[in-house]
Amino acid sequence: MTNADWATKDFYQVLGVAKDAPAAEIKKAYRKLARENHPDSHPGDTAAEDRFKAVAEAYDVVGDTTKRAEYDQTRSMFGGGGGWSPGPGGGYGDGVPFDINDLFGAGAGGAGGGFSDVLGDVFGRAGAQRGTGRRTRASARRGADLETSTTIGFTDAVDGVTVSLRLASDAPCEACRGTGAKAGTVPRMCPDCQGAGMRAASAGGAFTLNETCPTCRGRGMVVDDPCPVCRGAGRGLSDRSVQARIPAGVKDGQRIRLRGKGARGENGGPAGDLFVVVHVQPHRLFARTGDNLTLTVPIGFDEAVLGAEVKVPTLTGPVTVKVPPGTPSGRTFRVRGRGVPRRDGLKGDLLVTVEVQVPASPSDEVRAAAEAYREATAGSDLRGRLFEATGPTGSSGGGGDA
Template identity: 50%
Template sequence: MAPQREWLDRDFYADLGVSSDASADQIKKAYRRLARELHPDANPGDTAAEERFKRVSEAHSVLADETKRREYDEARTLMASGRFRGGGGGGGFSGGGFSGGADGFDLGDLFGGGAAGGGGGGLGDMLGDLLGGRGRPGGTQQRQRRGNDLETQTTLAFRDAVQGTTVSLRVTSPSPCTACHGSGARPGSSPRTCPTCNGSAFVTRSQGHFGFSEPCPDCQGTGTKIDQPCTDCGGNGVTVRPRTINVRVPQGVEDGQRIRLAGQGEAGMRGAPSGDLYVTVHVKPDAVFTRSGNDLKVQLPVSISELVLGATVSVPTLDSSVGVKIPAGTSDGRTLRLKGRGVPKRSGGSGDLLVTVKVSVPTTLDEPAIDAMTRYAEAEKASGFDPRAGWGR
């Protein structure tokens, strides 16, 4: 069976367990649920789960991309209508045997305008992406199918997220084979140029008045042949294995933010580019600080006398502490701003530290303290101070 048919006969919606009209959010949720259930780390030694994991990842890589999904749907609609059939009987697409007449479709519609192998866009590009760069001529190694993107997550302490840190992540995924370094050829040997297509990955044949380019049947559209496949990866250049990735988390990262690590996703087949790894960062709450954008916020417990008489109080910062002057007569709940003591900014500089004073009242007092407070209350009343003046009117 030709490679195109294997792809286009696949029902990616069924692989993810969603309907063909599922929303992008439904597709994302279905993929995440299945990826957790089928991940090799959760099913050690289970080859069936591993294979299903690959199918689910493959389906998600197409359906999560709005353009690829639309063009995939269009291709399947053509197949279902019978206007897009293979030469050898049955449905699917094998690069030839297009139906003609009034009910046939225009080659320009299939290849995005012009003759086969012409301009960019349309189903020609979609087929090229889905079939590992074999959708049209000129798509040799540089159009090989890129590996799938991966998603993982990590949890950081609040201060590590604010100041930046490096974390080690353990990821199990398809990676370049360590024995053949991703070439697919047994160590000591190398892939050779396919003699049938001379490395172009395509052969040309004529049908009626048209010339058709299709993937080379001898090399399956790769442009190379492997005489001695690597025994570790079976010639794919990829094996599923655990690996450790050191991730530099930039300062100021926020809870829920995603970090993209280019080329750290699933490996492509036979040396094709790897996908990307997306790391979602979760940040633990801090016992002292909260955050508002690039500003840090902290509540400072103070006594009544410190608010009334004024005081200089030590306030914690991210890396040490700083003295804050509380002016005499400061109201409870007032916020004092300390410039440049907040979250470091990527563009340079830092946000501010917002210190909100919060009065703390003693629950017990000894006799001298009670006497002093009584005298203070009498003096306060004699001065004419009324904390509720104008309140409730």
């Protein structure tokens, strides 16, 4: 794609989104259009294939933050009607006919330089050489980012785990290696554009623009005997497995970025990234609060009154928690370093909350002991302080029945 393409093509219109649309909306529109026009869903429909390629071309630019900013800048300078206008008669102002491609290729009169020297550095694209019948080597393109999800166990989320993921993405056709030609044959150079993929078209008066060659659809090559797998598109769906390392301490719903695990790049470009949304299964005993684990442990009435040493489980083996005499139900004890790994290399804590258990069907011996306890504590009033703030009649003002 030449710099002139960026000045003349409206990629936002191709995707059906506004110029200021957020990245999520652009991605959603691309996926919808790609599914609707994918060659596999429309065998032999060249119009759908052209729409699929146009949508992919548009998303490759505006779906990338850096490319989108550069594209918007180019459009504002040359494609938005501002910043420059030709002289009288459609020329440079000195009688020399104007060709917008001069801005991106050779200067007026065929001299080298022009804006391609500047914009080529900014955008990484070389402008088409007007009249040469050749184009520069296709630039490397970064592979698309992919997103998937996985479900792991609670313990795996705490300790970290390597999972195997199945991915389906757009990639060069394996049968023809991306050429679009049937095995044993090769594409030939397009006779209309001589391999440039672009051709000059009159825009009226002295103006000329480069447009995509309709014969080869911008590929620069013509396939006489198309590949039966991709039907000459050169692209297809790749189904592969990747090993992904989920770091220790990952949270439920967290989105992990794995660099270089996305779709393969083109023309030597780097692979995209893989984003994995992690879902964590709940644990039978433990819950999580930040970097701390929580655990509820039952204790007997006698242990709460007299004190005890209670053995409790952790994810790395049992520990003993000392319960002091007179411990109330609901008190929480902290076991340091038995929680979730943190980014600084340390671990959170285990928070153990004790609950005093009362027998549902007390035996005669338990009832006798309870009676003795009641007699021993007959002088104490556990609920006396509840009425200290009430009115002189002992009522707080409510009128309902108890």
